[in-house]
Amino acid sequence: MLPDQNAPERILKQPKSTSALIFYWGIRQSFSELGVHNIFFSEDYRREFAEMEAGKVFDDPTVYINITSKREPSDAPAGGENWFVMINVPPNTGQNWEEVIPEVRKNTLKKLSRMLKVDVEHLIESEEILDPVRIESKTASHLGALYGTSSNNRMAAFLRHPNFSNRIQDLYFCGGSVHPGGGIPLCLLSAKIIDEITD
Numbered sequence: 159m160l161p162d163q164n165a166p167e168r169i170l171k172q173p174k175s176t177s178a179l180i181f182y183w184g185i186r187q188s189f190s191e192l193g194v195h196n197i198f199f200s201e202d203y204r205r206e207f208a209e210m211e212a213g214k215v216f217d218d219p220t221v222y223i224n225i226t227s228k229r230e231p232s233d234a235p236a237g238g239e240n241w242f243v244m245i246n247v248p249p250n251t252g253q254n255w256e257e258v259i260p261e262v263r264k265n266t267l268k269k270l271s272r273m274l275k276v277d278v279e280h281l282i283e284s285e286e287i288l289d290p291v292r293i294e295s296k297t298a299s300h301l302g303a304l305y306g307t308s309s310n311n312r313m314a315a316f317l318r319h320p321n322f323s324n325r326i327q328d329l330y331f332c333g334g335s336v337h338p339g340g341g342i343p344l345c346l347l348s349a350k351i352i353d354e355i356t357d
């Protein structure tokens with residue numbers, strides 16, 4: 159956003175947090191066994207994360223499904239449900255997403271169909287997809303990471319981009335990619351820090 163300034167190269171080179179692949183499915187059936195928040199765990203959670211560290215997506219992914227129509231029925235047509243189906247994936251480091259996305263979709267549908275004992279693909283009425291490349295283009299989050307720099311060690315919070323600029327007076331930074339961390343609660347903390355230092 160400041161083309162005349164040098165980019166923070168050291169911070170941009172730090173390893174990034176996970177990204178996500180999201181399928182927004184309109185489902186033409188109601189599932190009494192599901193609630194607002196649903197997690198279908200991988201059989202091998204450690205391996206899932208090891209694969210992600212290697213830039214890949216495990217073929218038995220953990221699948222999170224959020225269904226707001228469980229609480230707010232007008233979010234979906236009568237008898238149907240709005241599924242937000244999210245799979246953890248690595249940030250975009252040049253993977254061929256055109257190939258990865260159909261593969262993950264296939265594995266996700268296979269897993270859900272087995273666990274819910276119904277052919278889920280045939281129940282999909284509408285579909286939208288969000289992936290690391292689209293997350294970066296929509297939000298400007300580097301490589302589509304959900305939480306900026308990864309928080310894989312104790313010092314990580316202190317190595318993130320600071321909340322103020324050393325070079326430009328009165329320029330402050332808050333949000334998911336700066337100190338103290340990603341995710342809504344920590345984004346709000348960064349805003350609180352700025353409020354305190356500018357008071």
Ligand SMILES: Cc1cc2nc3c(=O)[nH]c(=O)nc-3n(C[C@H](O)[C@H](O)[C@H](O)COP(=O)(O)OP(=O)(O)OC[C@H]3O[C@@H](n4cnc5c(N)ncnc54)[C@H](O)[C@@H]3O)c2cc1C
Pocket residue numbers: 159178180293296297298299304305332333334335340341342343345
């Ligand atoms: C799919 C998904 C699921 C998530 N789930 C959770 C969760 O369950 N819990 C949680 O705590 N966090 C979650 N997160 C992370 C959380 O959403 C982010 O950490 C947080 O939104 C970051 O806030 P932000 O204000 O820094 O950036 P954003 O919320 O991304 O806002 C940046 C805004 O800037 C705009 N913008 C970008 N470039 C420009 C430009 N050049 N000019 C003008 N505007 C621009 C974008 O359009 C966007 O509106 C999730 C993220 C994603 C993508």
